[in-house]
Amino acid sequence: MAATTATSTETVEVEPKPQGRISGIIRYWLGNWKLSLGTGMIVVLLGFSVIGSLQTDFKKTRVGSSPFSVPPSAEYPLGTDNVGRDMYALMVHGIHPSLKIGLIAGILGTVIGTVLGLVAGYSGGLVDTVISTFADIVLTIPSLMILVVLASYLRSTTIELTAIIIAVFAWAGPTRLIRSQALSLRERPFVPLAKLSGQGDFEIAIRQILPNLLPYIMAGFVGSVSGAILASVGIQLLGLGPLLTPNLGMVLNSAFTGAALFRGMWWWWGPPAVALIVLFVGLFLISIALDEFANPRLRGEAK
Amino acid sequence: MIDKSQPVLKVEDLQVFYWSKRGPIRAVDGVSFTIKRNERFGFIGESGCGKTTTMMAVLRLIKPPGKIENGRVILDGQDVLKMEKEELRLTRWSKIALVPQGAMNSLNPIMRITDQIEDTIMTHDVGATREQARARILSLLDMVELPERVARMYPHELSGGMKQRACIAMATALEPQLIIADEPTSALDVVVQKAVMQTLIGVQERLGSSLILIGHDMGLTAQVLDRIGVMYAGKLVEVGEVQDIYKRPLHPYTQALIGSLPSLKEKKKGGGIPGLPPFLLNPPAGCVFHPRCQHAMDVCRQKVPVLREHRPNQLAACHLYEESNVPI
Amino acid sequence: MNLQYLLKRVGLFLLTIWVASTLNFLIPRLSPGDPVGAILGAMQAQGATIANSAEIIEAFRARFGLDEPVYVQYVKYLWSLAHLDLGYSIAHFPSTVTDIISNSIPYTLGLLSVTTVLTFVIGIFAGALLVWQATPRAAKTLITIFLMLAPVPYYLLAMILVFFFSFTLGIFPNSGITSPGRIPGEGFDINYFLDIVYHSILPALSIMIAGIGGWVLGMRGMMVTVLGEDYLTLAEAKGLKNRRIFLRYALRNAMLPQFTALAITLGYVVSGSVIVELLFSFPGMGYQLFRAISSNDFPVIQGITFFLVLSIATAILGIDLIYPLLDPRITYNRK
Numbered sequence: 001m002a003a004t005t006a007t008s009t010e011t012v013e014v015e016p017k018p019q020g021r022i023s024g025i026i027r028y029w030l031g032n033w034k035l036s037l038g039t040g041m042i043v044v045l046l047g048f049s050v051i052g053s054l055q056t057d058f059k060k061t062r063v064g065s066s067p068f069s070v071p072p073s074a075e076y077p078l079g080t081d082n083v084g085r086d087m088y089a090l091m092v093h094g095i096h097p098s099l100k101i102g103l104i105a106g107i108l109g110t111v112i113g114t115v116l117g118l119v120a121g122y123s124g125g126l127v128d129t130v131i132s133t134f135a136d137i138v139l140t141i142p143s144l145m146i147l148v149v150l151a152s153y154l155r156s157t158t159i160e161l162t163a164i165i166i167a168v169f170a171w172a173g174p175t176r177l178i179r180s181q182a183l184s185l186r187e188r189p190f191v192p193l194a195k196l197s198g199q200g201d202f203e204i205a206i207r208q209i210l211p212n213l214l215p216y217i218m219a220g221f222v223g224s225v226s227g228a229i230l231a232s233v234g235i236q237l238l239g240l241g242p243l244l245t246p247n248l249g250m251v252l253n254s255a256f257t258g259a260a261l262f263r264g265m266w267w268w269w270g271p272p273a274v275a276l277i278v279l280f281v282g283l284f285l286i287s288i289a290l291d292e293f294a295n296p297r298l299r300g301e302a303k
Numbered sequence: 304m305i306d307k308s309q310p311v312l313k314v315e316d317l318q319v320f321y322w323s324k325r326g327p328i329r330a331v332d333g334v335s336f337t338i339k340r341n342e343r344f345g346f347i348g349e350s351g352c353g354k355t356t357t358m359m360a361v362l363r364l365i366k367p368p369g370k371i372e373n374g375r376v377i378l379d380g381q382d383v384l385k386m387e388k389e390e391l392r393l394t395r396w397s398k399i400a401l402v403p404q405g406a407m408n409s410l411n412p413i414m415r416i417t418d419q420i421e422d423t424i425m426t427h428d429v430g431a432t433r434e435q436a437r438a439r440i441l442s443l444l445d446m447v448e449l450p451e452r453v454a455r456m457y458p459h460e461l462s463g464g465m466k467q468r469a470c471i472a473m474a475t476a477l478e479p480q481l482i483i484a485d486e487p488t489s490a491l492d493v494v495v496q497k498a499v500m501q502t503l504i505g506v507q508e509r510l511g512s513s514l515i516l517i518g519h520d521m522g523l524t525a526q527v528l529d530r531i532g533v534m535y536a537g538k539l540v541e542v543g544e545v546q547d548i549y550k551r552p553l554h555p556y557t558q559a560l561i562g563s564l565p566s567l568k569e570k571k572k573g574g575g576i577p578g579l580p581p582f583l584l585n586p587p588a589g590c591v592f593h594p595r596c597q598h599a600m601d602v603c604r605q606k607v608p609v610l611r612e613h614r615p616n617q618l619a620a621c622h623l624y625e626e627s628n629v630p631i
Numbered sequence: 632m633n634l635q636y637l638l639k640r641v642g643l644f645l646l647t648i649w650v651a652s653t654l655n656f657l658i659p660r661l662s663p664g665d666p667v668g669a670i671l672g673a674m675q676a677q678g679a680t681i682a683n684s685a686e687i688i689e690a691f692r693a694r695f696g697l698d699e700p701v702y703v704q705y706v707k708y709l710w711s712l713a714h715l716d717l718g719y720s721i722a723h724f725p726s727t728v729t730d731i732i733s734n735s736i737p738y739t740l741g742l743l744s745v746t747t748v749l750t751f752v753i754g755i756f757a758g759a760l761l762v763w764q765a766t767p768r769a770a771k772t773l774i775t776i777f778l779m780l781a782p783v784p785y786y787l788l789a790m791i792l793v794f795f796f797s798f799t800l801g802i803f804p805n806s807g808i809t810s811p812g813r814i815p816g817e818g819f820d821i822n823y824f825l826d827i828v829y830h831s832i833l834p835a836l837s838i839m840i841a842g843i844g845g846w847v848l849g850m851r852g853m854m855v856t857v858l859g860e861d862y863l864t865l866a867e868a869k870g871l872k873n874r875r876i877f878l879r880y881a882l883r884n885a886m887l888p889q890f891t892a893l894a895i896t897l898g899y900v901v902s903g904s905v906i907v908e909l910l911f912s913f914p915g916m917g918y919q920l921f922r923a924i925s926s927n928d929f930p931v932i933q934g935i936t937f938f939l940v941l942s943i944a945t946a947i948l949g950i951d952l953i954y955p956l957l958d959p960r961i962t963y964n965r966k
Binding site: 133136137139140141142143144145146148149150152153226230231233234237238239240252256261262264266269273276277280281283284288291295 | 782783787791894920947
């Protein structure tokens with residue numbers, strides 16, 4: 001009898017009221033400078049792009065819509081490129097498609113990775129061997145290489161299709177991460193306890209293990225998003241992928257092929273580079289903070 | 304070199320605080336004691352009472368947020384707490400060695416046993432060549448009853464008892480005057496415990512060094528010790544010869560501790576001491592034990608009792624025995 | 632080293648090669664239109680090479696064996712791969728893909744091996760020093776700056792370096808591998824070699840600066856864990872010198888997981904350096920890949936990607952085989 005009371009009071013403590021939990025998360029988020037700065041950077045970038053794109057005519061991103069190779073001025077705040085595209089228009093219309101690639105590939109990769117990792121880590125045995133071997137192989141083969149081959153056969157491609165192709169390789173990282181965590185969570189005392197109280201394997205995986213994996217899932221998601229954007233810009237620099245609609249990789253590609261660096265046209269290659277750096281650093285800060293959240297030993301050691 | 308008339312170790316008014324956001328946690332608060340030559344001294348008390356922290360402070364191994372706030376640690380006539388870095392480094396292990404608490408994790412997992420002992424010998428510049436050091440390591444292993452092949456093995460290839468023996472061999476490598484053994488057998492099973500303890504005592508007798516033994520298992524330690532110090536909530540509450548402590552404990556805490564010892568002869572109702580040790584961020588005023596003490600008086604809530612000799616060679620920090628209070 | 636571990640590693644290596652080559656086989660066949668048609672289309676777009684098109688088409692027909700059933704094509708394909716026969720280049724017929732690769736290998740291999748080893752070693756030391764108490768403040772600040780550069784991709788860093796050191800300051804060349812018109816002298820020409828090194832500095836710096844931060848980050852995490860271990864306290868109690876505690880007790884233990892991480896990130900490093908080569912017109916395999924993409928030279932694209940996968944898998948196998956020598960505990964299971 002005494003034991004039952006003990007467990008029931010414990011459960012009450014483990015599951016605080018939803019409201020308290022959410023406000024707690026928000027408080028943690030604001031209290032952690034890495035999380036708030038990282039999120040802030042992404043929000044500012046996205047806000048600039050979305051608000052700017054509502055006010056700026058998409059036609060200005062077309063070739064010949066403006067004079068060629070003009071440095072920044074009042075009329076063209078970021079100048080124009082060598083074929084008369086307004087750089088400001090290209091940027092505001094180009095940032096959110098790049099984020100879209102990251103989001104689509106990131107969500108797909110994380111969902112697939114979480115399911116596979118959870119299944120592999122929780123069930124173990126042959127299933128685990130097959131899944132983790134396959135994940136190992138996909139991690140070994142640089143996805144950029146396969147993407148290059150794929151994209152070279154699919155010359156005219158869209159943002160969405162690129163994202164899906166990238167997602168094909170984006171699941172392996174999260175799978176490994178979630179698997180190793182699920183593996184160690186399986187050994188925790190609450191699992192046998194839940195089994196004793198009559199919960200099935202599926203229920204335990206969803207209700208007991210999954211919530212504990214949340215910080216890792218989020219870290220995996222952030223990693224996949226930045227990995228996908230990195231890969232998409234990479235294949236675009238190689239001259240593949242969606243080069244017809246405005247996006248950061250496409251701007252960078254045209255700046256590279258137009259030798260912007262050597263013509264001193266800093267306003268051409270600078271803005272996409274700055275936007276990408278803000279994006280990657282922001283995502284990086286978020287992922288470090290999530291890492292520290294999941295692994296408290298790392299906290300307070302940064303300096 | 305060794306002045307036999309001096310005690311090996313004299314600790315005076317040692318204070319170690321762990322600094323938390325809400326103020327200092329008084330892990331060790333005003334502890335004084337002396338260890339004689341060739342003596343086997345035991346520290347007992349519940350976990351968290353400051354035994355290990357006291358020993359780490361003696362070795363000057365307290366890490367932030369912990370800090371040695373005050374006190375003197377006179378080892379063989381020199382204050383450890385005042386030593387220069389290099390002097391401290393050379394003193395460690397040559398004069399004072401440690402048999403660690405967690406022998407499981409105290410050996411470097413990627414070095415062979417022989418290399419882990421050898422680097423200690425070589426770094427102290429005792430004038431030994433590598434060959435001499437290796438020969439010495441083999442004789443050390445033999446002394447702790449480990450086969451020669453252990454030298455070439457890695458820690459993960461050894462059992463718990465073997466690892467602990469290897470740690471004992473390591474501790475004796477430089478024939479220190481003082482060996483501190485921090486619960487050296489707590490992670491082992493009962494049969495191995497006894498054998499390892501016998502090895503430790505045997506080695507200590509052979510070297511003629513002093514031994515400080517930390518343990519919460521009173522039964523096993525009592526048989527081998529000369530004197531005992533009882534710690535409670537960061538303070539030393541009683542010190543005395545083993546027989547005295549066991550037969551006629553002075554401090555109510557010691558009495559309760561001895562009472563809670565499972566005895567084979569008589570079926571006493573031990574069952575532990577009511578209440579929990581205090582939280583050391585905010586220790587109770589006066590005697591730290593008063594909230595759990597059956598004999599608590601008004602003075603106990605106000606005045607901190609001083610550790611004083613109340614019987615020959617038996618010291619206690621308790622108002623019960625002060626002359627102004629109730630005489631015995 | 633036990634046999635099971637060895638077999639597992641070699642097995643994974645072969646499996647990786649097989650999956651990569653099978654993907655290479657499948658992708659052209661799954662894409663819209665037939666591969667020869669795609670190649671023909673590409674050749675028509677080129678115009679110039681159409682002169683010996685009949686010969687080329689014949690060569691490709693024989694290679695793809697399109698009249699035969701798919702499984703026969705597949706077996707023939709694997710067989711020729713096993714002989715490192717990667718077919719002919721379209722843009723530079725009758726050069727074989729193997730010719731093109733073997734001309735560019737030394738540059739890529741030289742650049743990548745030197746930068747990867749240096750990046751790893753510097754990153755490992757820097758990361759360990761970052762959490763080591765005795766490290767001077769100035770060094771910690773410098774390392775933190777590198778840590779901040781970790782998320783910046785190779786290609787952006789390359790652009791920034793070119794802008795400052797090449798375009799603005801003019802200290803380093805911005806492209807190529809030698810100064811224009813320079814021809815190697817008889818035997819080993821030290822000046823020619825130094826010219827190559829001089830041209831490689833900026834590409835190498837881009838790869839290294841972009842890579843060090845990642846190792847610092849991983850090492851920092853591991854080092855924090857190791858510094859809390861009992862064997863570190865005991866090492867100090869043993870009166871060892873700080874240097875030895877740092878190197879033999881802390882760094883070596885914290886380094887082990889990084890070694891396996893090296894195997895995992897190698898693919899990322901190679902992908903990054905491919906683009907760096909392209910930005911610097913550094914005549915390695917990445918640059919060749921870019922040229923092949925611009926001229927629709929499918930066999931070269933596939934050959935280079937396959938070869939890069941093969942090199943990475945080989946390097947990983949090498950790391951896996953060295954690893955047990957460094958960590959006596961590990962017998963299998965890369966974590």
